Amino acid sequence: MAALTDPERLRALTETRLDAAPDEAFDRFARLVSDLLDVPVALVSLVTAERQFFPGAVGLPEPWAARRETPLSHSFCQHVVDIEVPMVLPDARLYPRVRRNLAIEDLGVIAYAGIPLTDLDGRVLGSLCAIDSKPRAWTAEQLRTLADLAAACSSELRLRIALEGAEEARRRAEEAHDRLAMLAGMSETLTGTLDIATAVDRLGHAMVPLLADWCLITLVDPAGTPRTVSAVHRDPDLAAETARFAELMITGLGPESITRAVLRTGRPVLRNPGGLVDVVRGTTHPEMPPLAERLGFASHLSVPITAAGGRSVTIGCITLVNSGRRRPFDDGDLHTALDIGRRAGQAVGNSWMYSEQRHVAEVLQHSMLPLLPDSTDVELAARYLPAADRVEVGGDWYDAFVQPDGDLIAAIGDVAGHDIEAAATMGQLRNLVRGNAYGRTDAVGDLLTHLDDAIRGLRIGTVATAVLTRVRRNATGGLTVSWCNAGHPPPLVVRADDKVEVLDAHREPLLGLARPISRATRELTLARGDTLLLYTDGLTERRDRTIDEGTAELLDRLAGTAALPLGELCDRLLAAAHAREDDVALLVLRAR
Known part of the structure; x- marks a missing residue:
């Protein structure tokens, strides 16, 4: 019949x-x-x-x-x-x-x-x-x-x-409106972050459940092999099975896999209907077909994620899947998915470029930071952390070296700007500090005065902040620290009994100003177990609070830290510097 x-x-x-x-x-x-x-x-x-x-x-x-x-x-x-x-x-x-x-x-x-x-x-x-x-x-x-x-x-x-039919037409009209709204906001959704994982997660949740019951987003390595697979299902109770299916996609795709075909040819595939036979044919792992059955697999389409540039390069694949309870995919869905694939390609390409540039910037920055010397008088620790979500190299720096007479010179500074020029100037300034101070017994205030003269005489067009310190053993067995502050955030001293002191009474003008400045030298004594903390302003400053509020918060974090190992102390301070808007450099000295 x-x-x-x-x-x-x-x-x-x-x-x-x-x-x-x-x-x-x-x-x-x-x-x-x-x-x-x-x-x-x-x-x-x-x-x-x-x-x-x-x-x-x-x-x-x-x-x-x-x-x-x-x-x-x-x-x-x-x-x-x-x-x-x-x-x-x-x-x-x-x-x-x-x-x-x-x-x-x-x-x-x-x-x-x-x-x-x-x-x-x-x-x-x-x-x-x-x-x-x-x-x-x-x-x-x-x-x-x-x-x-x-x-x-x-x-x-x-x-x-x-x-x-009228209800279906109304649903289709609403669906079309929602799709247009989604596409209109897709670029903003994807470009709102430069983190690839976040961008892919946002993409998946933008498509499900509006376009499909669940989706898979596959990104490849330079050889075209699936590197990461992200998945989203409309049913939260199936999150574990969806994640498992995505995990198996990385190693469980066979030669007849539709995903592999899309990655290889850059051409989309629409299967309506398309059932478990497609999963069985395209996978090598026996766990995948029963997983697909539980997730729902009645109609599916796959489109390439194409990177923008001189020639189209397929860098991934978007797969949309509907269960039997939802209408099958049609050509309209395919055109929408192709548009999303192109937009996703731009976002992922930008994220990859950002990640590469950020890696280069961080390697360059760290290459300019010195190894800390061994000292019989103090224990030293240092950290450098670049600002979150930024590619530019910063101008933050620190330095420490032992003089021929056994004194320790320690310095920290910040050059204005966040670009390659700032980094280059930072390297020049650090080298000037070393060349100006090494082998000399001048007071640190005089050394910074000489440094000012060199910046002006060599026409290094920048302004910078810095703290320069000299540490030497005194006659009573303690340590005398002589210091000078050129416009930098005030050093802090954490005494062995957990009292915290702020050395903020004698901050002098920045380095690099047009007029000559005669700088003064201050002194303090460190007993055994006392800690001197030098830091850059990224640790305390944020747009949503005053400098005094940031300093007060830092003092609160330092309470009860006198006995912490220096490495743990540095890590604790950096972990608290959430949503960093600037680079952070730390140099910590503890009297032995």
Whole structure:
């Protein structure tokens, strides 16, 4: 019976949104048939490829009355769909077409009269039928009444289909609007971060559930091999299975994999329908097909993620998947996904470029930072941390070296700017400090005065801050620290008894100003276990608070840290410097 499996007929049946449940309008038609034709059983029967169900029914015996459906083994109405004309049987037991039908014995169907129920295109969806449990000679008047009721019943079915069509059109319009809104905001969504993992996560959540029930985003390494796979499912309860499927994608794709084909050719693939056979054919891991079945795999499409540039380079693949409960993908979905793939390619390409540039910048910055010397008088520790989400090399620096006479020179500074020029100037300034101080016994204030002269004389066009210190053992066995501050954040001293002191009373102008400045030298004493903290302003300054508030917060963090190992102290201070807007350099000295 080819009519039973006609896709257009089955689609129309689906669009009625009726099922094996009572519907008042169709129950009314069944009651009218029962009353006007004086029959014990009357049905509004709609027939699928596997069953018949009754949105309208009167007089069915149990258990069929409760079920409101039967298999086709118990269906006379399937023949009305097949022949597409009324079927009238005074005694079904006498007709070869139906005499072996189980409805005769199980439902007591002896006399049967069924009139086709049709949609606007004339496709027969089922039958309005009158049934008697004994032989019956149907009169012309009864059949005319049944035909009139069937025409009215067909009109109700057509109205339901039209309403569903209007509702579907409304849903499609809303979906199209949502897609346009998503595409309009996609570039902003993807370019709002330069972190690849964040960009991919945002992309997945932008597409699910708007475009698909779940999605996979595959990125490749330079050789074109899947490097990372991210996945998002609309059902949070399936998050673990989705993540596992994504994990297996990295190593479990076979030579016939659609994802591999898209990565290799740069051409999209749309499968509608597309089922588990595609997963079985394209994978080498036995766990993937059952996972796909649990996640839902009825229709899917895959599009390339293409990097922008002189020539198109496929750097990844987006796969959208729908389960059987959602409409299959179409060409409109494919065009939308291709647009997303192009936008994603720009974002991922920018993220990769940013990551590479940031790595180069950090390597360059760290290459300019010195190894700390060994000192018998102090323990030293240092840290440098670049600003979050920034490529530029900063001008923060620190230095420490031992003089020929055993004194320790320690310095920290910050050159204005965040670019290659600032980094180059930072390197020059650090070398000037070394060349100016090494082997000389001048007071640190005089050394910074000489440094000022050198900056002006060599026409190094910059301004900078710095703190320069000299540490030497004094006659009492303690350490004397002489220091000078040229416009830099004040050094801090954490005493062995956990008291914290701020050396902020003698901050002098910045280095590199036009007029000569005579700088002073200050002194303090460090006892065993005392710690001197030198730092740059990235540790304390943020746009949303004052410098005093930042310094106060730093002092709070230093409370109770006198006994912490220096490395742990540095790490704790940097960990607290969340949402950094500037580079941070730390140089910490503890008296032995």
